[in-house]
Amino acid sequence: MPIPATSHIWFNGKLVPWEKATVHVLAHALHYGSSVFEGLRAYATPGAVAIFRLRDHTRRLFDSAKIYRIQIPFTPAQIDAACRDVVSSNGLSNGAYIRPVAFRGYGEIGVAPKIEPPIDVAVAAWEWGKYLGKESEAEGVDVCVSSWQRMAPNTLPAMAKAAGNYLSSQLISLEAKRLGFAEGIGLATDGTVSEGAGENLFLVKDGVLLTPALAHSVLGGITRDTVMKLAAELQIEVRECAVPRELLYLADELFFTGTAAEVTPIRSVDRIQVGAGRRGPVTEKLQQAFFGLFDGRTEDRWGWLDDVDMRRTRAAAGG
Numbered sequence: 165m166p167i168p169a170t171s172h173i174w175f176n177g178k179l180v181p182w183e184k185a186t187v188h189v190l191a192h193a194l195h196y197g198s199s200v201f202e203g204l205r206a207y208a209t210p211g212a213v214a215i216f217r218l219r220d221h222t223r224r225l226f227d228s229a230k231i232y233r234i235q236i237p238f239t240p241a242q243i244d245a246a247c248r249d250v251v252s253s254n255g256l257s258n259g260a261y262i263r264p265v266a267f268r269g270y271g272e273i274g275v276a277p278k279i280e281p282p283i284d285v286a287v288a289a290w291e292w293g294k295y296l297g298k299e300s301e302a303e304g305v306d307v308c309v310s311s312w313q314r315m316a317p318n319t320l321p322a323m324a325k326a327a328g329n330y331l332s333s334q335l336i337s338l339e340a341k342r343l344g345f346a347e348g349i350g351l352a353t354d355g356t357v358s359e360g361a362g363e364n365l366f367l368v369k370d371g372v373l374l375t376p377a378l379a380h381s382v383l384g385g386i387t388r389d390t391v392m393k394l395a396a397e398l399q400i401e402v403r404e405c406a407v408p409r410e411l412l413y414l415a416d417e418l419f420f421t422g423t424a425a426e427v428t429p430i431r432s433v434d435r436i437q438v439g440a441g442r443r444g445p446v447t448e449k450l451q452q453a454f455f456g457l458f459d460g461r462t463e464d465r466w467g468w469l470d471d472v473d474m475r476r477t478r479a480a481a482g483g
């Protein structure tokens with residue numbers, strides 16, 4: 165589906181018309197993958213449109229930039245404000261997907277140029293539905309283990325949400341889709357399970373929640389962290405550990421987490437049925453707790469919801 169354009173994008177400190185937020189073809193990031201980004205969701209909660217874990221996403225953006233020595237020329241508070249601005253100025257009252265990106269822009273060409281190219285920063289937002297299909301939330305998806313492995317430690321840092329890492333994700337996801345699966349799972353170079361192309365992975369085995377640890381080439385997902393905290397509330401034991409591939413087939417339940425995928429059950433791996441072949445009870449409980457944050461059934465004890473004042477910044481964009 166093409167991106168449903170909105171009216172404004174925040175670009176280097178200003179709201180500019182959507183079609184004017186463009187970059188030069190010789191921008192460093194386009195050639196060398198030198199960009200870091202985030203993906204957030206804003207939800208229409210009963211009280212307000214609220215951005216989920218805004219400050220945590222902004223912190224991860226700055227962490228990713230730090231690894232690549234990208235100096236973002238704005239403060240975290242300015243990026244938080246930009247995220248709010250693109251939701252309110254575009255009138256995204258049904259909720260939104262928000263995409264901040266910081267990248268080495270147009271300057272000198274070369275992998276490590278003598279003169280640092282300018283760091284450009286943009287934040288866009290648009291309306292977005294279910295990433296893995298509408299029915300997937302209840303019915304689950306069919307996935308495969310990819311023939312492509314995730315990058316080895318000390319090659320590309322998996323904890324950075326950097327554009328270059330998504331070449332690995334593209335190989336995994338394109339292969340899965342070509343073979344008729346909804347998504348692909350990558351193994352780490354030691355052969356243990358890492359994560360989906362754009363999602364973290366959880367298994368339920370004998371009532372315990374298992375997930376690969378950060379050292380297994382996974383992104384430190386914010387939804388992953390959310391689910392771990394909600395599981396603790398529900399007194400479900402969580403273990404971060406090495407997961408052998410075959411445990412995917414033997415799990416009672418399996419699900420993906422991610423800002424895009426939210427909490428999506430997996431019903432088969434490599435055409436082998438997982439558990440009962442549909443969403444299991446632990447997954448459903450965690451889904452209820454997760455989606456409950458946005459419809460008021462789950463109390464936001466952590467201060468994860470950041471309300472957007474939908475009137476405040478519309479004037480700033482002149483709209």
Ligand SMILES: Cc1ncc(COP(=O)(O)O)c(C=O)c1O
Pocket residue numbers: 203333359360361362363364382383384385386387388421422423424
């Ligand atoms: C490779 C990868 N793993 C995991 C995730 C899930 O992370 P989060 O829950 O922060 O969206 C994402 C999505 O951002 C991702 O791209």
